[in-house]
Amino acid sequence: MNQQLPTNLEQLLQRGDIWRGTKAFFQDNNGQDTGHPELNNCLVHHGWPRACLIEINQQELGQGEWLLLAPALRNNTEGLQILINPPALPFAQGFLQAGLNLDQILIVNAPAKNDFLAAFVEIARAKACSHLLAWQPQQALNYTEIRKCVLASNEGSGIYWLLRHSRTTPQSSPAHLRLRTQIYAEYLEVLITKQKGGEQSLLNKPLELSLPREWMGYLPHADLDNYPDNIPHIHPQKPVRSSGKITNNISRLRSR
Amino acid sequence: MSRASTLSPPPMRLWLAIRLSGNNDNNGHPTKNNIDSTIEKKLMVLCDALYQFTPHLQMYISQYTREHGVLLEISRSLTLFGGITTLLDLIHKQLHAKNVTDHYYHALAHTAQAAWLCSFLEHADNIIQHIEQPINHHNAEQLRYFFRDRLQQLPVTCLEEFPHEITVLEQTGFISLGDVIQQIQASGLRSFSKRFGNEFSQYLSDMLDISPDMQQPGLFSAPVPLFHPEIRFIERVDLEFPVTQLDLLQPGLRLLLQKLSYHLQQRQHQCQMIEWHLISIYQEREIIRVHCDTPQQQGHLLLDLSLIQFEQYAFRFAVDQMELYCPFTSPVQAQTCPLDFSQQSPNPKTTQDFTLTTAKLKARLGNSAIYKISYKDDHLPELSNDIISYQKTAWQVLPALQQQALRPKWLFAIPQTIGQTPAGLNWRGQLQLLAGPERIHTHWWDTPVARDYFMAQRHDGLRLWIFKDLQQQCWFVQGVFC
Numbered sequence: 032m033n034q035q036l037p038t039n040l041e042q043l044l045q046r047g048d049i050w051r052g053t054k055a056f057f058q059d060n061n062g063q064d065t066g067h068p069e070l071n072n073c074l075v076h077h078g079w080p081r082a083c084l085i086e087i088n089q090q091e092l093g094q095g096e097w098l099l100l101a102p103a104l105r106n107n108t109e110g111l112q113i114l115i116n117p118p119a120l121p122f123a124q125g126f127l128q129a130g131l132n133l134d135q136i137l138i139v140n141a142p143a144k145n146d147f148l149a150a151f152v153e154i155a156r157a158k159a160c161s162h163l164l165a166w167q168p169q170q171a172l173n174y175t176e177i178r179k180c181v182l183a184s185n186e187g188s189g190i191y192w193l194l195r196h197s198r199t200t201p202q203s204s205p206a207h208l209r210l211r212t213q214i215y216a217e218y219l220e221v222l223i224t225k226q227k228g229g230e231q232s233l234l235n236k237p238l239e240l241s242l243p244r245e246w247m248g249y250l251p252h253a254d255l256d257n258y259p260d261n262i263p264h265i266h267p268q269k270p271v272r273s274s275g276k277i278t279n280n281i282s283r284l285r286s287r
Numbered sequence: 288m289s290r291a292s293t294l295s296p297p298p299m300r301l302w303l304a305i306r307l308s309g310n311n312d313n314n315g316h317p318t319k320n321n322i323d324s325t326i327e328k329k330l331m332v333l334c335d336a337l338y339q340f341t342p343h344l345q346m347y348i349s350q351y352t353r354e355h356g357v358l359l360e361i362s363r364s365l366t367l368f369g370g371i372t373t374l375l376d377l378i379h380k381q382l383h384a385k386n387v388t389d390h391y392y393h394a395l396a397h398t399a400q401a402a403w404l405c406s407f408l409e410h411a412d413n414i415i416q417h418i419e420q421p422i423n424h425h426n427a428e429q430l431r432y433f434f435r436d437r438l439q440q441l442p443v444t445c446l447e448e449f450p451h452e453i454t455v456l457e458q459t460g461f462i463s464l465g466d467v468i469q470q471i472q473a474s475g476l477r478s479f480s481k482r483f484g485n486e487f488s489q490y491l492s493d494m495l496d497i498s499p500d501m502q503q504p505g506l507f508s509a510p511v512p513l514f515h516p517e518i519r520f521i522e523r524v525d526l527e528f529p530v531t532q533l534d535l536l537q538p539g540l541r542l543l544l545q546k547l548s549y550h551l552q553q554r555q556h557q558c559q560m561i562e563w564h565l566i567s568i569y570q571e572r573e574i575i576r577v578h579c580d581t582p583q584q585q586g587h588l589l590l591d592l593s594l595i596q597f598e599q600y601a602f603r604f605a606v607d608q609m610e611l612y613c614p615f616t617s618p619v620q621a622q623t624c625p626l627d628f629s630q631q632s633p634n635p636k637t638t639q640d641f642t643l644t645t646a647k648l649k650a651r652l653g654n655s656a657i658y659k660i661s662y663k664d665d666h667l668p669e670l671s672n673d674i675i676s677y678q679k680t681a682w683q684v685l686p687a688l689q690q691q692a693l694r695p696k697w698l699f700a701i702p703q704t705i706g707q708t709p710a711g712l713n714w715r716g717q718l719q720l721l722a723g724p725e726r727i728h729t730h731w732w733d734t735p736v737a738r739d740y741f742m743a744q745r746h747d748g749l750r751l752w753i754f755k756d757l758q759q760q761c762w763f764v765q766g767v768f769c
Contacts, residue, residue, distance in 0.1 A: 094749075119697040120660070120698045123662040123681075124689050126660070127690075137658075139657050140652065146651055246742070246768060251720065251744075252720040
């Protein structure tokens with residue numbers, strides 16, 4: 032660390048990672064916009080903090096990880112976005128629809144824990160890597176191993192996400208920021224469970240992020256015949272009508 | 288005539304041909320390529336042994352008869368080694384001392400081609416007494432006539448590189464090279480050019496050292512090729528005591544790689560592969576090879592890659608000596624870089640930086656562990672997702688139809704079966720169909736596939752991309768919206 036040692040209390044308080052009770056010290060220059068204004072408002076850096084480890088806890092794959100992270104990835108045009116141990120294959124068509132650049136995305140498979148740690152450390156230190164999404168291997172990481180990831184993240188200048196199972200939420204973690212995500216039919220719930228330098232009052236308050244419009248407005252197929260035309264639809268957006276009959280046919284939906 | 292300086296170009300060239308006897312050492316039924324590579328290796332050893340006498344060395348392998356040998360231009364070495372007799376004696380001794388070959392034929396002539404042909408003459412080595420005097424007096428013309436006379440004794444069949452021309456010459460009544468030379472003296476090379484083409488007439492003019500038109504010694508003779516011996520890097524360190532720990536080996540590794548870097552820098556070379564030889568006190572030997580993607584001149588990456596390999600290496604014995612061997616190098620100038628005018632080409636600095644990272648990752652995880660995805664124009668989702676090398680450029684143009692369709696971010700390479708219960712579809716929870724169907728009916732030309740795709744929602748809100756296989760009448764999950 033090439034930072035000079037602080038000589039007095041004021042200098043010490045300039046550090047962003049010192050807990051200051053309910054008052055947070057904001058460092059605006061070290062965050063990247065998450066693409067979700069309501070989430071930005073809850074984060075110390077008004078965005079994803081750089082050179083820090085961000086832990087995201089999820090019950091299983093598909094809990095809104097790409098909804099949460101895609102805006103930041105989309106806004107970054109330089110540097111590589113690297114995925115370590117993704118739980119399934121990223122679908123090129125879905126990524127292109129989301130505006131992601133496939134040439135920037137690299138996938139690394141490191142199923143063994145030692146290999147995962149070595150890969151994480153190497154990639155986090157590489158200047159070419161701007162964003163790293165790492166899914167912890169089958170064998171869970173312990174505190175010391177996550178600490179290694181934290182130290183490697185501090186040496187880099189990108190944004191580093193570590194995705195772990197939500198059963199590890201109660202366990203202590205040295206990550207700078209911890210979130211838990213859960214997808215629901217109407218919204219994506221994001222819970223900040225830990226944030227260095229952040230206000231305690233913001234912790235564990237669920238944030239509801241909206242889902243993409245194209246996912247909404249469908250009635251279950253089984254119920255289509257039960258709804259007369261004059262009953263307003265319960266979902267935020269009405270499904271498409273075709274010649275007076277409610278339908279979820281995709282070929283009709285494409286024209287929206 | 289005054290003696291010429293050893294530095295000035297010689298008034299005439301003198302070639303020594305060393306033709307190895309037969310190729311009896313090829314066992315079994317080796318292929319042509321195998322024979323060539325064996326011969327090349329043998330000739331390379333021969334060149335290395337002869338390099339001390341002259342740098343102008345040429346390997347020769349006949350395309351038709353597989354006769355092979357080495358051609359030496361020795362006119363510049365005569366003064367240094369004290370005359371032709373001494374030089375030939377030294378060469379003979381060197382070849383026997385190095386055990387390069389048991390038996391060989393040698394011959395002298397004014398051109399490389401003529402020397403090679405003269406090596407087929409009997410008593411080729413009895414000519415030294417005839418040529419020593421003209422050589423010492425630099426009488427080029429006298430020598431040229433002498434060698435031309437010797438060539439005249441050879442039959443036309445000695446022109447083995449031109450089998451078609453030999454047949455025609457024999458049919459026309461040419462028996463020996465003397466007949467050919469007489470024809471050239473009478474009517475020049477043009478008649479041969481017209482009949483047999485430029486390649487053959489050029490060969491004759493080179494062999495006889497005459498210009499095609501004027502029948503005079505070539506005014507602008509081609510430069511004599513230089514031989515560049517392979518310089519292999521071998522360095523060794525002796526450890527103070529036998530060690531089995533990587534930490535204790537590291538200083539030695541660093542020292543040897545520093546020496547290699549210095550060696551490569553001095554010669555403006557680079558390497559892609561090194562070998563570590565670990566030697567025990569009983570002279571047991573283990574070899575660890577380290578490869579890297581891109582040629583290296585500095586030792587940093589080679590050190591990191593070596594450490595990765597050593598970490599996974601179980602020491603079979605305590606290491607007493609360590610050798611670094613770099614068998615192959617290439618000139619730095621030989622690098623080629625593709626021209627890329629596309630706006631999407633990555634920043635070269637970041638790419639270079641990441642090259643080191645990927646090399647380390649590949650050394651640890653294997654080549655297939657790092658990849659990219661690319662779109663491929665196919666209706667079947669699993670086939671439209673192409674896995675490509677991370678160095679290639681991904682195809683990113685999505686057809687309009689696919690741009691508007693509902694597509695998930697995660698794709699299961701192998702679709703997972705959905706249970707069908709009386710209550711409905713079940714995959715880790717009850718599913719309800721939302722959007723669809725989108726029918727994909729494709730590959731009718733090989734394995735027909737017919738599927739109806741839907742976006743389904745699980746009871747907890749997770750949206751899945753599922754399909755019904757219309758042929759099997761089964762449901763599968765193929766993707767996850769998230």
